[in-house]
Amino acid sequence: MKKTVVGMLAMTAMAAAMGSAFAQEAAKAAPTLTAEEKEQAKKIYFERCAGCHGVLRKGATGKNLEPHWTKKDKDGNVTEGGTTKLGQQRLEKIIGYGTDGGMVNFDDILTKEEIALMAKYIQNTPDTPPEYSFKDTMDSWKVIVPVKDRPTKQMNNFNLKNMFSVTLRDTGEVALIDGDTKEIRSIVKTGYAVHISRMSKSGRYVYVIGRDGRLSLIDLWMEKPAVVAEVKIGFDARSVDTSKFKGFDDKYAIAGSYWPPQYVIMEGDTLKPLKVVSTRGMTVDGEYHPEPRVASIVASEIKPEWVVNIKETGQILLVDYSDINNLKTTTIGSAKFLHDGGWDASKRYFLVAANASNKIAAVDTKTGKLAALVDVAKIPHPGRGANFVHPQYGPVWATGHLGADVVTLISTPSDDKKFAKYKDKNWKVVQEIKHVPGNLFVKTHPKSKNLWADSPQNPDKDLAESVAVWDMADLSKPKAVLNVAKDSGLPPTKAVKRAVHPEYSADGKEVWISLWGGKTDQSAIVVYDDATLKVKKVITDPKMITPTGKFNVYNTQHDIY
Ligand code: DHE
Numbered sequence: 001m002k003k004t005v006v007g008m009l010a011m012t013a014m015a016a017a018m019g020s021a022f023a024q025e026a027a028k029a030a031p032t033l034t035a036e037e038k039e040q041a042k043k044i045y046f047e048r049c050a051g052c053h054g055v056l057r058k059g060a061t062g063k064n065l066e067p068h069w070t071k072k073d074k075d076g077n078v079t080e081g082g083t084t085k086l087g088q089q090r091l092e093k094i095i096g097y098g099t100d101g102g103m104v105n106f107d108d109i110l111t112k113e114e115i116a117l118m119a120k121y122i123q124n125t126p127d128t129p130p131e132y133s134f135k136d137t138m139d140s141w142k143v144i145v146p147v148k149d150r151p152t153k154q155m156n157n158f159n160l161k162n163m164f165s166v167t168l169r170d171t172g173e174v175a176l177i178d179g180d181t182k183e184i185r186s187i188v189k190t191g192y193a194v195h196i197s198r199m200s201k202s203g204r205y206v207y208v209i210g211r212d213g214r215l216s217l218i219d220l221w222m223e224k225p226a227v228v229a230e231v232k233i234g235f236d237a238r239s240v241d242t243s244k245f246k247g248f249d250d251k252y253a254i255a256g257s258y259w260p261p262q263y264v265i266m267e268g269d270t271l272k273p274l275k276v277v278s279t280r281g282m283t284v285d286g287e288y289h290p291e292p293r294v295a296s297i298v299a300s301e302i303k304p305e306w307v308v309n310i311k312e313t314g315q316i317l318l319v320d321y322s323d324i325n326n327l328k329t330t331t332i333g334s335a336k337f338l339h340d341g342g343w344d345a346s347k348r349y350f351l352v353a354a355n356a357s358n359k360i361a362a363v364d365t366k367t368g369k370l371a372a373l374v375d376v377a378k379i380p381h382p383g384r385g386a387n388f389v390h391p392q393y394g395p396v397w398a399t400g401h402l403g404a405d406v407v408t409l410i411s412t413p414s415d416d417k418k419f420a421k422y423k424d425k426n427w428k429v430v431q432e433i434k435h436v437p438g439n440l441f442v443k444t445h446p447k448s449k450n451l452w453a454d455s456p457q458n459p460d461k462d463l464a465e466s467v468a469v470w471d472m473a474d475l476s477k478p479k480a481v482l483n484v485a486k487d488s489g490l491p492p493t494k495a496v497k498r499a500v501h502p503e504y505s506a507d508g509k510e511v512w513i514s515l516w517g518g519k520t521d522q523s524a525i526v527v528y529d530d531a532t533l534k535v536k537k538v539i540t541d542p543k544m545i546t547p548t549g550k551f552n553v554y555n556t557q558h559d560i561y
Pocket residue numbers: 051052061167169194195196211238239240294295296297298339340341383384440441500501548549550
């Protein structure tokens with residue numbers, strides 16, 4: 001028996017030795033890096049690339065970057081399953097100049113040497129990404145201004161309802177812009193490649209999450225609004241929200257992490273970490289997934305619950321925060337690749353894009369069940385979507401698409417008797433409005449007659465720099481196309497200035513569009529009069545670098561879209 005075990009061990013050792021000989025052989029073909037270079041590349045990878053390609057490099061929004069096809073074989077075998085293996089030169093080109101498939105160009109972000117380094121790095125076996133424990137989160141937590149030292153009333157005379165928190169994507173800052181005067185009131189340093197802002201229930205606090213997992217809490221009551229607390233919730237993050245159910249105003253915050261796959265619950269006014277919950281588990285197809293990233297999170301107003309959307313598994317979690325120590329979670333299977341989404345007009349149903357599945361999942365937060373899975377055109381990308389009453393089909397929620405040339409309208413239920421006649425249409429696609437591919441965000445406002453959609457990812461420069469506007473009372477009328485770059489009056493540039501993310505002012509009368517130029521180009525926010533579609537103001541400043549998402553305090557606080 002002993003002999004057999006020894007024999008087995010010897011065989012295992014031999015197999016391992018053979019395996020490692022093969023591994024060494026294969027590794028020989030990959031470009032070598034010094035320990036220092038590897039560290040530098042690893043840092044860039046986890047900060048810049050992991051968000052799209054996944055920390056394990058298995059691909060997500062971006063392609064798989066594992067060596068089996070990033071690296072050309074020694075023997076000249078250059079294809080795998082019909083796909084051309086990439087190799088150093090091609091990788092450098094892709095990283096530098098981007099692709100039509102949506103990969104952005106990094107030649108204005110990384111140096112030539114860094115691009116060459118990254119091309120080498122991704123031909124090597126992926127590094128195991130580090131975990132991040134509750135202790136790590138706790139160690140990173142900083143209260144800059146304790147609650148007792150904060151103002152007890154608003155100390156500035158800004159109209160906070162109409163303040164906009166604007167992502168300055170490549171500087172790791174947000175600009176707080178006064179919606180009434182259009183003046184920049186404060187530029188606040190936040191996480192690296194800051195992503196989104198959300199408001200506390202009271203509208204006093206702004207929560208800003210960066211791709212580096214840094215969550216910053218800004219107090220708008222201060223004379224000059226500034227960061228009052230900070231915590232790092234993971235290495236790679238995108239989403240944040242706060243508790244919005246009655247009695248829990250500003251009490252908790254939640255932030256979702258792409259890596260490690262987990263979410264963190266914190267105190268709302270200090271960001272003190274309270275609980276970390278892993279999201280690793282089975283996909284809706286019953287397979288284990290080691291990296292199911294936390295995508296959008298939204299707070300319910302009808303229950304003490306957050307809707308937490310787990311990307312790769314397609315599981316939608318309803319997290320009940322009424323008892324954090326005995327956390328109750330409802331897990332709703334929907335479709336894989338959950339990404340962004342928003343409420344319907346009644347705020348009972350949350351609609352979320354399962355982007356690579358070409359579906360919209362709708363959750364009924366009242367019953368805690370999946371209400372519908374709606375098939376839609378390629379790669380839906382709603383942002384938070386747009387709600388309006390369609391002249392023929394009643395209440396609808398709209399999503400745009402990255403991969404199709406339409407805006408899709410889905411009929412949503414309503415308790416209002418006057419909409420009872422549309423019941424048989426609920427959860428059906430009632431109309432596809434002709435747009436262009438490359439759309440990221442759609443938007444309207446209850447007081448507006450217009451539906452706005454951008455197209456920043458369209459390969460055509462003119463289209464990427466323009467937005468489309470439809471009259472919701474008559475969608476058969478041709479859409480108005482506004483070239484935001486031209487309307488801005490900024491000198492034309494060869495590089496694209498993407499027109500992105502329409503956002504309404506609190507009164508629903510203005511629409512703000514970011515003109516997202518390169519890091520060294522002058523960017524701007526162009527403010528349109530929603531009624532006349534004429535430019536009201538161009539907000540520009542040398543400090544306005546790469547503006548993207550804009551979050552109007554009142555509209556974000558009350559989920560108005
Ligand atoms: Fe976003 C929302 C993830 C790239 C601007 N983005 C979201 C949400 C997720 C997400 C999961 C929903 C958060 C929520 O509601 O809680 N975004 C990702 C990515 O994984 C992706 C594709 C790649 C990446 O590297 O991060 C990505 N996003 C971008 C951009 O390049 C955009 C256009 C510019 C930027 O600032 O980075 C961008 N994402 C936004 C914006 C929102 C957003 C403006 C919020 C929309 C809203 O109206 O609520």
